[in-house]
Amino acid sequence: DAGVIQSPRHEVTEMGQEVTLRCKPISGHNSLFWYRQTMMRGLELLIYFNNNVPIDDSGMPEDRFSAKMPNASFSTLKIQPSEPRDSAVYFCASSFLAGDQPQHFGDGTRLSIL
């Protein structure tokens, strides 16, 4: 079975540009998570979707960040405009049930904002 698929794997762009990260969860999973990993703050939950509905976006750092899940097999995380401090590895994860099942992570997107 295919795991969580993220794209792109690497993104380098200049500050001020719009960045879109993409995620395809594991088929049948109804919970989707976006995380950010930095050396300083470790792994942080940005937003959680259940059945395509955003349940908790309290971890989204500011209004420059937005996330959508138009259907059960696709989600995007957008940063507009991007800033150098947004540089991090962004992970998408999915699970069958949010609190009672393991979370499976994609390979991540390594984002560098120059």
Add this chain to the structure above:
Amino acid sequence: GIQVEQSPPDLILQEGANSTLRCNFSDSVNNLQWFHQNPWGQLINLFYIPSGTKQNGRLSATTVATERYSLLYISSSQTTDSGVYFCAVGFIDYKLSFGAGTTVTVRA
């Protein structure tokens, strides 16, 4: 949120050695997961283990929820075991609190 402490922070092993990683948490949990982040950055779910003991090949894990700790055992370590091991815990809902991780280096 629930506080998670992992120990030791760093571990250097000779290939073939056994080791134990510990995860202590500050409150009741019903969700505990162990992850391995390999040198390429991939995060692999090793165990979903809110209580009891599980084994998967050379790895095993035990969680004693009443005493608020979990242990991850690596036996006959291999260089491919190198990386960072994270413990993550949650209670009732979806939010996982991650520990700072244990960095394991296995030398050939």
